[in-house]
Amino acid sequence: MDNKIKQLRKGILELAILGSLHHKSHYGFSLIKAVSGESDIELTEGTIYPILARLSKEQLVTSEWVESKQGPPRKYYFLTPNGEKAFKILSAEFEKLANMVANTSRKPLSQNKNENRKSISVKKEKDDAE
Amino acid sequence: MPNEFSETVDKIVGNYLNRFKQRLKSFPEQDRDELVKEIQSHIYESFTNDPTENEVERIFNVLDKLGEPDDVIASRMPEAMVSLGKEKKRPLYILAGVFIALFALPLGLGGVAVLFGLVVTLVALIFSYYVTAFSLTLAGWLCAVISVIKIINPYFLDSYIDWTPIVSDPTLNGIITLSISLITAAMGLLLFWFGRYIMRGFKFLISMPFEKIKEMRKKRRLNGISKRQEAHHA
Numbered sequence: 001m002d003n004k005i006k007q008l009r010k011g012i013l014e015l016a017i018l019g020s021l022h023h024k025s026h027y028g029f030s031l032i033k034a035v036s037g038e039s040d041i042e043l044t045e046g047t048i049y050p051i052l053a054r055l056s057k058e059q060l061v062t063s064e065w066v067e068s069k070q071g072p073p074r075k076y077y078f079l080t081p082n083g084e085k086a087f088k089i090l091s092a093e094f095e096k097l098a099n100m101v102a103n104t105s106r107k108p109l110s111q112n113k114n115e116n117r118k119s120i121s122v123k124k125e126k127d128d129a130e
Numbered sequence: 131m132p133n134e135f136s137e138t139v140d141k142i143v144g145n146y147l148n149r150f151k152q153r154l155k156s157f158p159e160q161d162r163d164e165l166v167k168e169i170q171s172h173i174y175e176s177f178t179n180d181p182t183e184n185e186v187e188r189i190f191n192v193l194d195k196l197g198e199p200d201d202v203i204a205s206r207m208p209e210a211m212v213s214l215g216k217e218k219k220r221p222l223y224i225l226a227g228v229f230i231a232l233f234a235l236p237l238g239l240g241g242v243a244v245l246f247g248l249v250v251t252l253v254a255l256i257f258s259y260y261v262t263a264f265s266l267t268l269a270g271w272l273c274a275v276i277s278v279i280k281i282i283n284p285y286f287l288d289s290y291i292d293w294t295p296i297v298s299d300p301t302l303n304g305i306i307t308l309s310i311s312l313i314t315a316a317m318g319l320l321l322f323w324f325g326r327y328i329m330r331g332f333k334f335l336i337s338m339p340f341e342k343i344k345e346m347r348k349k350r351r352l353n354g355i356s357k358r359q360e361a362h363h364a
Contacts, residue, residue: 027175028171028172029171029172029175030175044195045172045176045196045197046197046202046205049168049206050205053206068171070178071171072170072171072174073167073171074171075171
């Protein structure tokens with residue numbers, strides 16, 4: 001089951017990172033805070049940084065070093081135009097998928113069930129008549 | 131490192147970063163600097179944001195969460211791990227290793243030339259072996275045919291070949307040369323037949339290092355894939 005969860009998370013996490021960067025540029029640590037937010041999904045640096053590395057390799061995000069008032073400079077990540085496009089397409093797709101999951105996991109309406117039964121019995125009568 | 135760290139914390143972080151840098155030795159300098167700088171920044175940010183009171187405990191918390199340098203590098207740069215210089219030389223080491231095992235010859239990488247020479251020698255030996263087998267067979271059959279004709283016609287080809295008779299009787303002489311010829315031809319055929327086994331051994335010898343290399347590559351590819359998947363899944 002763990003594997004299934006990991007698989008499910010993989011793509012969605014990428015989308016969540018794109019979403020966070022769509023609103024505001026982040027450095028690694030702040031991105032972890034922003035993405036995990038109030039959710040109880042545990043996010044670690046071991047998850048976020050590899051995704052960021054992959055996204056920059058795909059040129060969906062790019063980065064820039066910015067001096068910090070405190071401590072060493074921070075590496076800020078932000079979306080490239082391609083990244084913005086990808087985010088729009090992916091979030092639209094995600095919405096469709098989320099709707100689909102919501103619809104299919106809901107109990108089918110009892111009305112539909114009766115209709116199904118009716119059609120079966122009609123068919124049976126036809127068969128008998130022949 | 132920033133001077134906000136206490137001496138102890140600075141030492142711990144320094145040790146971690148040194149281990150990190152050591153693992154990154156074979157990477158391009160730019161990638162290396164980027165990665166180290168980002169890790170440094172990350173350590174600082176998490177350290178200043180961690181609520182743990184004890185400083186030492188806090189820094190260990192941060193580094194634990196970050197993971198061991200090997201894991202961090204592997205999960206971030208799966209492609210880069212494969213192209214490490216060390217791995218490129220591996221097939222040569224295997225080849226050298228196989229020959230050391232076979233001939234007890236201590237070869238370094240420079241010994242690959244010696245190895246090449248050995249292979250050439252082997253090929254030459256096998257070639258001459260087959261030439262011998264072929265010429266024995268051909269000469270044997272030719273002489274047998276001539277002997278048979280000479281039994282019927284003792285003066286056949288006398289102006290071209292000069293066979294000193296072994297016995298004076300031409301018929302008996304013919305039979306003796308015929309038997310010698312047939313034995314020669316048989317020896318040639320025997321050499322051919324035996325050659326199959328020699329060839330089989332030779333093929334095995336040649337293919338062994340290549341098989342080993344193939345195996346290693348396959349394993350490495352599988353390892354790489356599973357590592358990458360782990361990295362993706364984590």
